Every structure is written in C-alpha cells, then in structure tokens.
Amino acid sequence: MLLWIAVWVLAQLMEYTAHASVWFPASGLTYAALLIIGSSAILPILLCAVIVTFVTCIQYGLPLDLPQVIQAGLLFGAAHILPYWLSVQLFIWIARIGRLSTPGLIIVYIINTGVASLCTTLLVIYSLVFSNMMQPSEISQTWLAFWIGDYAGVLILAPLFAALLSQQINNKRFLLKSYLSPNQTKPSEFYYCKLMLVTLLVIFTTILNQSTQQQESAFVIFLLVLPHMWIACTESALFNMLSLTFSCMIIALFVNVLGLNEYVLIYQFAIIIVAANALFGVAVPALMADNEKLQAIITTDALTQAASRQHFMQQAERAVNRSLTDNAPLSLIMFDMDNFKKVNDTFGHSAGDRALQNVCRVAQLSLRPTDLLGRFGGDEFVALLPESTIKDAQHIAQRILTSVNEAEIAPGHPIHCSFGIAQLRSDQNFTELFNLADAALYKAKQKGRNTIVNAEHSNAA
Numbered sequence: 301m302l303l304w305i306a307v308w309v310l311a312q313l314m315e316y317t318a319h320a321s322v323w324f325p326a327s328g329l330t331y332a333a334l335l336i337i338g339s340s341a342i343l344p345i346l347l348c349a350v351i352v353t354f355v356t357c358i359q360y361g362l363p364l365d366l367p368q369v370i371q372a373g374l375l376f377g378a379a380h381i382l383p384y385w386l387s388v389q390l391f392i393w394i395a396r397i398g399r400l401s402t403p404g405l406i407i408v409y410i411i412n413t414g415v416a417s418l419c420t421t422l423l424v425i426y427s428l429v430f431s432n433m434m435q436p437s438e439i440s441q442t443w444l445a446f447w448i449g450d451y452a453g454v455l456i457l458a459p460l461f462a463a464l465l466s467q468q469i470n471n472k473r474f475l476l477k478s479y480l481s482p483n484q485t486k487p488s489e490f491y492y493c494k495l496m497l498v499t500l501l502v503i504f505t506t507i508l509n510q511s512t513q514q515q516e517s518a519f520v521i522f523l524l525v526l527p528h529m530w531i532a533c534t535e536s537a538l539f540n541m542l543s544l545t546f547s548c549m550i551i552a553l554f555v556n557v558l559g560l561n562e563y564v565l566i567y568q569f570a571i572i573i574v575a576a577n578a579l580f581g582v583a584v585p586a587l588m589a590d591n592e593k594l595q596a597i598i599t600t601d602a603l604t605q606a607a608s609r610q611h612f613m614q615q616a617e618r619a620v621n622r623s624l625t626d627n628a629p630l631s632l633i634m635f636d637m638d639n640f641k642k643v644n645d646t647f648g649h650s651a652g653d654r655a656l657q658n659v660c661r662v663a664q665l666s667l668r669p670t671d672l673l674g675r676f677g678g679d680e681f682v683a684l685l686p687e688s689t690i691k692d693a694q695h696i697a698q699r700i701l702t703s704v705n706e707a708e709i710a711p712g713h714p715i716h717c718s719f720g721i722a723q724l725r726s727d728q729n730f731t732e733l734f735n736l737a738d739a740a741l742y743k744a745k746q747k748g749r750n751t752i753v754n755a756e757h758s759n760a761a
C-alpha cells in the first residue's frame with residue numbers, strides 16, 4: 301500500500317494537466333501485484349484508491365462530503381483494478397496453455413496491457429465524471445493522454461515490480477524467471493555510459509523543443525530507441541527495465557520543468573514505442589541462452605559428452621578439406637569396446653554407462669585440444685586427429701588403450717577396446733578414410749580384440 305501511494309504521488313508530481321501525467325506508475329504496480337500476489341492484492345489497492353481520492357479532492361478543492369469521497373474512491377478503485385485483473389487472468393491463462401516462448405509472451409503482454417490500460421482509462425474517466433470529480437467536457441482532451449500515461453506505467457514498470465515482488469513472494473501463479481535469462485545482478489561496465497547517452501538525448505531534445513517551440517524537434521526523442529536497444533541487447537532484463545524507468549522519469553521531469561505540455565503526447569508515444577522495442581530486447585539474452593543449450597544438445601552426446609555423430613561428421617568434413625588444401629597430414633582412430641554386450645549383461649546397464657563415460661574421459665585425456673572425439677554408436681568412438689601422421693595416431697591409440705585397460709568396470713575387470721587407425725591420402729575423402737579405419741577396426745576384432753590395427757599395413761601395431 302505504501303509503495304502504491306508512493307508511486308501515485310510520483311505520478312502527481314509529474315502531472316502536466318489535471319488528471320493526466322506523462323506516465324502513471326501506479327498502474328504498473330497494480331498489474332504486477334495482481335500478477336504475482338493475485339486477488340489478495342485487490343483489497344489493499346482498493347483502499348489506496350480511496351485514500352488517493354481523498355487527497356485528490358483536497359488537492360482540487362472538490363466539494364464532496366466523506367461518504368461521497370469513499371464512494372468515488374471505491375468506484376475509481378474498481379474501475380482501475382477490474383480491467384487489469386481480467387488482463388492478468390488472461391495473460392496467465394495464455395502463458396500456461398500456450399507454452400509461449402519469451403518473444404511470444406512479450407507480444408501477448410504488449411497487446412494485453414494496451415487493451416487493459418485503455419479499458420481502465422475509459423472506466424476511470426467515467427467513474428470520475430460520475431463522482432463529479434471531472435467534467436464531461438474534459439473527456440475528449442484527457443482520455444488519450446490518460447491512456448498512454450497508464451499504458452507506459454504498466455508496460456515499463458509492471459515487469460520491474462513483478463521481478464521485485466517475485467523476490468519477496470513465493471508464487472506459483474506465474475514464474476517470471478522462467479521467461480528471463482539467468483539473473484545478472486550487476487550491470488556491464490558501460491551501463492552508466494549508456495544511461496548518460498539517454499540523459500544527454502533527453503536533455504538535448506527537450507531543450508531543442510523548448511527553444512524552437514516546434515513539434516518536429518520533439519520527434520528527436522524517438523532516437524532514444526537506439527541507446528535503449530543497445531541496453532536491451534547487452535544488459536540483463538533487470539537493468540533493461542531500470543533504464544526504461546530512468547528514461548521515463550527524466551522525460552517526465554524535463555517535460556514538466558521546461559513546460560512542454562503542448563508536446564507531451566509525442567513524448568508519451570516515444571516512451572511506449574521505445575519500451576515495446578526494448579521489451580523484445582529482454583528476450584535476446586534468453587533466446588541466446590536457449591540457442592546455446594540447443595547447440596549443446598545437437599553437438600554433444602548426452603551420456604559421454606563426446607561430439608555427436610552429426611557434429612563429428614560436419615567437423616570432420618571441414619578438417620579433411622583443410623588438410624587436403626594445406627597438404628597437411630590427418631589421421632582417424634576408430635575404437636570400440638570389446639564384448640560390451642557382456643559387460644551390460646554381467647554388471648548391468650548403469651555399469652555399462654559408467655564404462656562408456658570412463659572410456660570417453662580417458663580418451664579425452666590422451667587427445668590434444670585440436671583433436672575431436674565423437675561417439676558414433678553404442679560403444680563405438682572415433683577420434684579425428686588433424687596435423688597427425690599414422691605414427692602419431694598409433695602413439696595416441698596406444699596411450700588410450702593403456703589407460704582404458706587401467707580403468708575397471710568392476711574390481712578385476714578391466715575395460716578392453718579394439719582400435720582401427722588410418723591416415724588420409726591426398727586422393728581420398730572423409731568417407732573413404734572412415735571406411736579404411738572401420739575395416740582396420742574389424743581386423744583388430746578378428747585378431748582377438750584389445751589391440752590396434754593400422755589400416756595402411758593392416759598389421760597389428
């Protein structure tokens with residue numbers, strides 16, 4: 301309640317004409333409270349509405365007695381709360397059933413809050429007229445500025461207040477965090493430079509506007525979209541929201557101080573457009589994080605963390621082409637665990653999984669950072685060794701074989717592997733190299749397993 305009254309007072313301070321402020325932060329808090337706290341936020345907001353109506357009556361010297369003030373306050377509160385409450389219910393419902401991604405949710409949020417703030421505006425205006433707090437003749441000049449002020453308050457401040465309330469209240473109605481990138485509690489080192497740019501642009505525009513008294517100059521404020529998109533793409537959602545709040549505050553401040561009331565709608569629309577754009581920016585870090593996760597899923601084998609077959613093939617094709625162009629050596633080691641089916645049957649599938657992970661871990665230790673290890677099938681692995689001759693590959697395969705043999709499935713049961721190795725010739729492509737290593741591996745199995753066979757000579761190493 302204290303916060304709601306405080307942000308209402310803030311809007312009053314920024315009021316440029318009766319009942320119309322550059323923005324109305326209280327709408328943002330109402331929306332956030334209904335979203336995070338739920339219907340138990342209705343009564344405190346209603347009480348706040350009665351209190352601020354009382355203050356307004358004193359402020360404008362309206363001749364209403366106490367019961368009339370209470371009635372007017374309740375009417376105002378109901379008109380203010382009802383559309384936002386319906387809008388929040390709809391938003392939660394769409395978020396739940398739609399399984400929307402962050403950008404989808406932002407579109408729904410922008411449209412939803414736009415419609416809700418318009419409905420609130422119309423209802424509140426009619427409640428003010430009904431309570432004799434506003435003249436019907438004032439409606440036509442007030443409603444648009446009133447709506448845009450409310451819309452800016454919700455669009456910009458509701459996510460910020462929702463984030464703050466979510467930290468205090470353990471709510472399961474709407475998990476805001478699941479739509480945002482991992483929390484980044486600190487701004488980047490250039491954050492304050494970006495805010496400085498925003499401030500300079502606002503000061504420049506408002507002073508230009510005041511000195512020229514032409515509406516064309518007020519349109520310069522739309523350039524705010526540039527620093528705000530920069531902030532949106534490089535800062536966390538929290539600092540994105542804070543910077544939008546900052547922009548709105550200084551715009552409202554300068555518009556009031558420099559008496560730019562005539563042009564206020566331009567500034568209000570600029571705030572809305574910049575905020576809607578920047579909100580999409582909130583989705584950028586989340587999309588990038590999703591992208592990284594997807595990339596990891598596609599390129600990595602989940603059990604062993606070796607490269608997936610598809611990723612290995614892509615990288616191998618490229619490495620082979622590079623090697624052929626540079627006339628540099630490149631070798632392939634193919635290895636497969638021996639009698640792995642028996643391992644699974646004897647020690648269980650989980651022990652088999654651990655053995656696969658162990659083989660992969662020790663193989664990685666024997667490889668260089670420039671080599672690539674891939675899992676091709678159940679117990680079959682391939683290592684791509686750029687800049688390596690068959691001799692180098694033999695040494696590496698021997699190192700892997702030795703360490704694999706030292707790793708045990710169970711006490712007294714060492715892991716055994718067979719290896720086939722091949723070096724790329726200048727007249728070969730990757731598939732031919734692969735087939736050669738595969739044939740050598742087959743020979744290693746035939747030779748009694750747990751051994752290394754060189755494809756060129758087809759001899760046990």
Ligand SMILES: Nc1nc2c(ncn2[C@@H]2O[C@H](COP(=O)(O)OP(=O)(O)OP(=O)(O)O)[C@@H](O)[C@H]2O)c(=O)[nH]1
Pocket residue numbers: 603636637638639640641642644648649650651652653656677678679745749
């Ligand atoms: N634990 C476990 N087993 C797997 C996995 N993927 C495949 N397998 C099993 O690995 C075994 C592979 O067996 P085979 O390809 O017949 O070869 P092998 O028993 O190792 O015999 P050789 O290769 O001839 O030495 C099969 O029993 C598969 O069920 C996995 O992710 N985890």
